[in-house]
Each structure stands twice: as C-alpha cells, then as structure tokens.
Amino acid sequence: MTTRTLDEAVLAEITADTAGGDTTTDHRRPLTFVDATIHTLDPVIGDFATADLLLGGDVIVAVGPGLHTAAEDDGAIVVDCTGLTIVPAVVDSPYLGMWIDETGFIHQELTADGRYDETRGGRPHAYQGSFWIHGDRIVYRDDLGFWAYGRFSDDVLHHAGYAFHRR
Structure with missing residues (x-):
C-alpha cells in the first residue's frame, strides 16, 4: 500500500472531478484516510482512536480499522492521517x-x-x-x-x- 501525506499534489488529485475532458462522468477515485482518530458522532458506532475512513465521492462508505488493506485494490488514494482527527459533519444545509x-x-x-x-x-x-x-x-x-x-x-x-x- 502506498500511503501519501496530505500535500498540494494530493489535494489536486482529490479535487480533480473529471478525466480526459469528459464532463458527463464522475471519475473521482475513492479516498481512504488511514490511521486517524475518528469521531463518528454516532453513539451506537462510537469513536475510534486509530482507524480508517473510506469516501466514495462525497459519501462516507465505511469507517473502522483495517479498511486500508483493500485500498489499492479499489484504486483509492490513500492519505496518512497519523496524529490527525476526522469529524464527519453535515455542511451548509438549508434545513439546519x-x-x-x-x-x-x-x-x-x-x-x-x-x-x-x-x-x-x-x-x-x-x-x-x-x-x-x-x-x-x-x-x-x-x-x-x-x-x-x-x-x-x-x-x-x-x-x-x-x-x-x-x-
């Protein structure tokens, strides 16, 4: 597994919406954040001291330890988040x-x-x-x-x- 640090090159790759000039298809790759402290905001699931979070487009697909083991199989961009905290949130909804x-x-x-x-x-x-x-x-x-x-x-x-x- 190739783990990368979050830098300008990774950000550019993450935010690239299309490939080859095709604007009708979303070509974004899955994104896996690994080894982060994750606060799920769900009391049933709880929080993770060290875990991974997998994004498919703008949807959280999975959260938990060990997700990174299949990240390269899925063509995911893998970002090392050691020492970082992830808190998923609802952003800018007109219904809040x-x-x-x-x-x-x-x-x-x-x-x-x-x-x-x-x-x-x-x-x-x-x-x-x-x-x-x-x-x-x-x-x-x-x-x-x-x-x-x-x-x-x-x-x-x-x-x-x-x-x-x-x-």
Missing part, C-alpha cells in the same frame, strides 16, 4: 435549525453535526439521534435504534404525520 410543529408541542433541532434533538410537550431530549438529508428527503436514525423518514416541501418539514415550520 429549529423546526416546530403547528401546535407547538414538538420542537426538533437539526444541527450541523448531523444530530437531531427533539423536545415533546416541554420534555427535553424525548428523541435524539442522527439524520441524513438527500435532496428534499430526511432520514432519521434514533439513538434507540429505530428509523424514521420525512420530506421538505415549500419550507415545511413533513414527518410522522406532522407539519413542522422553521423558527
């Missing part, structure tokens, strides 16, 4: 912030670290977990283990039969 249902009973906060915290009837932290947004869809994974889904439409979050408005 506080959402309140029409009765005011439920307050749901979506934060930039990909976490949500829901207050119900004044009871704080009634539900907490991770969320992912893709287009106008939101997927929740509660810390208790269940999944839930919602949709954004005309600045309204539709989730579990409720209509939430941003505060």
Whole structure:
C-alpha cells in the first residue's frame, strides 16, 4: 500500500472531478484516510482512536480499522492521517435549525453535526439521534435504534404525520 501525506499534489488529485475532458462522468477515485482518530458522532458506532475512513465521492462508505488493506485494490488514494482527527459533519444545509410543529408541542433541532434533538410537550431530549438529508428527503436514525423518514416541501418539514415550520 502506498500511503501519501496530505500535500498540494494530493489535494489536486482529490479535487480533480473529471478525466480526459469528459464532463458527463464522475471519475473521482475513492479516498481512504488511514490511521486517524475518528469521531463518528454516532453513539451506537462510537469513536475510534486509530482507524480508517473510506469516501466514495462525497459519501462516507465505511469507517473502522483495517479498511486500508483493500485500498489499492479499489484504486483509492490513500492519505496518512497519523496524529490527525476526522469529524464527519453535515455542511451548509438549508434545513439546519429549529423546526416546530403547528401546535407547538414538538420542537426538533437539526444541527450541523448531523444530530437531531427533539423536545415533546416541554420534555427535553424525548428523541435524539442522527439524520441524513438527500435532496428534499430526511432520514432519521434514533439513538434507540429505530428509523424514521420525512420530506421538505415549500419550507415545511413533513414527518410522522406532522407539519413542522422553521423558527
């Protein structure tokens, strides 16, 4: 395995979106960060003192120890992150912030670290977990283990039969 230090040449290779002038196909190679401290922001998975993180495009494909063993087989760019910390995050989503249902009973906060915290009837932290947004869809994974889904439409979050408005 060829491990490289993060420098200008690696950054140029990482950010190259296309190859051979073809602008219709994404030719980015997988990217593997190795030997980093990784904070997953997911209490179920936990954090890793030393592990690898594999990116496929702009999606985290895998996280954990030993991913680097197949990195070259996949044609990945491998970056040595010894001594560095990785914290995956939601970046610049227009849907972050506080959402309140029409009765005011439920307050749901979506934060930039990909976490949500829901207050119900004044009871704080009634539900907490991770969320992912893709287009106008939101997927929740509660810390208790269940999944839930919602949709954004005309600045309204539709989730579990409720209509939430941003505060």
